[in-house]
Amino acid sequence: MILPIYALGQPVLKKVAEPITPDYPELSVLLENMWETMYHADGVGLAAPQIGLSIRLFLADTTQVERKTVRENDEPLKKVFINAQIIEETGDTFSYEEGCLSIPDIRGDVERDSIIRIRWQDENFEHHEATFNGINARVIQHEYDHLEGILFTERLKPLKRRLIQRKLEAIKTGKVRTEYKMRFFNGRS
Secondary structure, eight states, rough: OOOOOOOOOOOOGSOOOBBOOTTTTTTHHHHHHHHHHHHTTTTTTTEEEEEEOOHHHHEOOOTTSSGGGOOTTTOOOOEEEEEEEEEEEEEEEEEEEEEEEEEEEEEEEEEEEEEEEEEEEOOOOOEEEEEEEEHHHHHHHHHHHHHHHOOOOGGSSHHHHHHHHHHHHHHHOOOOOSSOEEEETSSSO
């Protein structure tokens, strides 16, 4: 089932998400719905707060990212991250234009470290720890930020933030068109 994506202005997007346990109700159904929602909206990642759930869960799939943005040694990533914790961010900082399903029609250059080390659980609650780089690291960092209540627009340079302020206000009030269903703070869907 395709779920509505919560738009900028929804309080859930600014909360620090809570960990979940293996007894989380109907997790497999939730994951299936999240994958379907993400693909329907042409996203490469989706965090639970973006569908109104303040839980530490996100998906990432960089298999559809254009090959020109993926370095030769980067393997595409398709994973579920539960209770993730970034334990190290290193490498050269690089700027890349990001967007977000919760903030449609807004894009901007965000600087992030090129290498991350992260600890997480998968959909079976098996523990993992790995290092990711390049576009995989960037997508993970973007989705992880959602779990911390941080939106990519907060990482933009101040001038860019000022330039897009009207557009951000329009999104908050539901004055935006998308190919996917959204839920706005004013109750509009």
